Amino acid sequence: MLLKRQSADERVHTDMRTDVIVVAAGRGQRAGDGMPKQYRTVGGEPVLRRTLARFLGQPGIRFVQPVISPDHVELCASIVAGLPGVLPPVAGGATRQASVRAGLEALAGDPPDLVLIHDAARPFVSARLVADAIATAAEHGAAVPALPLVDTIKALSAPGFVATGPDRDRIRSVQTPQSFRYDLILAAHRAQADAGDLTDDAAVAEAAGHRVATFPGDPANVKLTTPEDFVTAERNAAALVDIRTSTGFDVHAFGPGDHVWLGGVRIPHEFGLSGHSDADVVLHALTDALLGTIGSADIGHHFPPSDPQWKGAASDRFLAHAAALVREAGGRIAHLDATVICEAPKIGPHREAMRERIAEIAGIPVARVSVKATTSERLGFTGRREGIAALAAATVRLPWVD
Known part of the structure; x- marks a missing residue:
């Protein structure tokens, strides 16, 4: 079950397992000399890693399956290390069509309900597009x-001369991710x-007799193709100059039980923690910290304890919600x-x-997460073993807005 959210995620069908x-x-020969464009850096981070990270943690997304050249196995491994939810890459084929088919076949053992197919060279895909x-x-x-x-x-009637062109109102520029029932x-x-070699997966679906719907694209979802595109992408990456840090705090009392949830991990203990959800103080504090970076109230505003749908809810849903809002x-993050x-x-x-x-x-990446622990030297409610508290801090980079 996924979150009931305001904004884009209201359009996500909660019962659909989706892979990418x-x-x-x-x-990527048109990008100029050097390594393939998906392994070049933008803002100090490889394009492929940027693209993969855009899907991770998005509501509805289960796994992300990279399809790569067999020549780039070691290069890819170093780039995707530490990214959760990324499946081992599979080898692509001689054409894009063959590469997509290889990715689809790789998911057949545990098939999703839906699949999104995306170009690695589009590292600016938004949460709204995914939803x-x-x-x-x-x-x-x-x-x-x-x-x-x-x-x-315009069409050309002869070299250097134009003829009447198609009706622009009926023409569209198509992007990825393209999405399908698996x-x-x-x-x-x-x-x-x-x-x-059909040009995209919509063409494959159309050739098989299926109608393909459209949804609004995003002008920022550019495909990096030429050297000039990388210059523009560097400027876009540099635009994330609004660095914000916010804190969060949470506390829950011990109650009956044989385990506690901390940081999304079930830990055996002689008591449980009392709370409307699973009382995970670590995820609650982190959620508030993330919400604070974008000025989006607090966890109680988004998930009111008075709402019965959150009774016993897993707190990973709260943190995923806050990360998606960022x-x-x-x-x-x-x-x-x-x-x-x-x-x-x-x-x-x-x-x-x-x-x-x-x-x-x-x-x-795991490298961007820190977990520490301390006691209160037997002082206060934590020192008397009456409950657990957690402090959290979140640092995010946002576009500058005056």
């Missing part, structure tokens, strides 16, 4: 993001395996830090599991 295929098998892609494919079976044309299109697009790719604001205050249980044996789980929920 990121196609990164090309050479719309999921919702439109869930409704129609096949969907693509489309933009109206700004320029007038069984529909897998069958379409298998059926069109020998049909020549991304919707155009931001990136730079660091999450949590300090647990308690006499027991011992946090040290579970620290790395907590870091990994927090990173997975927030869609960031």
